[in-house]
Amino acid sequence: MKLSKKMQSAQLLDMNEELFKCPICSSGIEMVDHKQLVCNNMHTFDLAKTGYVNLAPQAHTTKYDRSLFEARAEVMGSGFFSPVLDKLCSIVADHVESIKQPVILDAGCGEGTHLSAIHSQMKPESVGIGLDLAKEGIAAASKAYPGIIWNVADLAAMPFQDAQIDVILNVLSPANYGEFNRLLKQGGKVVKVVPETGYLQELREAFYEGKPQKEETDPVDRFSEHFEDVETERITYKFALPEGLLAPLIRMTPLTWNAGDERVREVLSVGMNEITIDLRAIVGTRR
Template sequence: MERSIEMKLTKKMQSALVMEKNIQLFKCPICSAGMEMEGHSRLVCRNMHSFDLAKSGYVNLAPQAHSTKYDKSLFEARNAVMNSGFFGPILKNIITRLDGHLAETKSPVLLDAGCGEGTHLQAVHSQLGTESVCIGIDLAKEGITAASKAYPGIIWSVADLAAMPFADSSMDAILNILSPANYAEFNRLLKRGGLLVKVVPESGYLQELREVFYDGKQQKEEADPVARFQEQFDAVETERVTYRFELPETLLAPLIRMTPLTWNATEERVREVLAMGMKHITIDLRVISGVRR
């Protein structure tokens, strides 16, 4: 009897093929020259700076190694929470804006700056369809490793959103969800008429956690992001999205783990809060979008 031959591509090969097809998007993070794919295993510029693809298919394009406070367990926790429907209404809002803006664009190129473990970008990619090219970058290697293992078909790269290894005017849209912004970089990367969509926390975001860990103290926010948008982008649209999410019992521990809000809490306090339980949690976020001039 003939043995069937499995034709499944490895994650690394799948990624290499997507990167190769879109190689014109990349630029060397060291010298800014264009890049080429070599042997389906590394990106190389003409000055011989070389960046290997990891086994899971991502490429590290951050010239200096960075360590961040975001570790593997945090991204596992974030993944469990984000896959529970917790972010559903926000994703719907984002996807509606993208659909409206990209309706006429045949193979849109979209980048998620500070994508974490990649669940939001995966949701967007499956809505936009396989013709779209999606790129997720984050400085936390653990986040990008998790993303590349879970979601092949997207370009995943460890990179700094303040100096992104991609060509000028190459993106149809950029997402920036609960992550720091760099408007100069967003402007450089967006095509004229490209869309920036940013999500920032509002005062009620995760208030039940703040109440038990912080006596309700507010998080420090970025100075008025809507004003920043209005200074630099056209057709600015902003909407506050607020809802209460019924929290399954199993999600309380990952919810506590995933957010910087609770990083300074003692283990004892975490145990107390877990014992008390939490029936629901408030999501209160603002979605802002604007078009590059």
């Protein structure tokens, strides 16, 4: 008999409950009756029907809503990020090769496609944990990708015990390096992906006459203040946009959030043949 998503997830949580701590009182937490996580002080967190658990102490509304994550899933499912994912898979594989049961956490995982793709290439015993503050992202991830622990939580105060994680992924999302160092095992790695100057340049040209989004400080410098043995690699290519993908591409990126409907219609009617992906992977080891 096929297990429900909730039951599958309850079993996963049961096997990995030692990774967690209560987001309210920091005490240990355990899976009870295949339906809720309960801490030593009786704070309880129910599993949703699709198996994710909400461990954010307060409800948050973010600009990342359901339609944005649907658009993101459509774009990411088109092969748009395949070369990036290949690179990330090989970085992760090199690090976890000799680890018996590696634990990988995606902090700011959105709708979960990247973590699912990377986790599926790892050894079967690997534990995947996806975390995002946007409930809609985690709900979509848990629906699409069972076999991974999905939770709603703030990456600045994550509901995990110290030194439990082998690899933290952080793709196009905010970071909290103090928290990342707390969670990583000795020798554990952070793999962060940041946009480079050409990232989605065709969209910036269409909406903002190509003005680059300027970061105030260099993300590599900031990263290097917190991690050892930092290496970076730029990943640049053009992706031929299949018919129908421009609308979800426009919808999924914060770049176009301030654009008016009229301009969006104009850009859609002109169309776009290809789009530039220009990213940097930054890898470092826990200090």
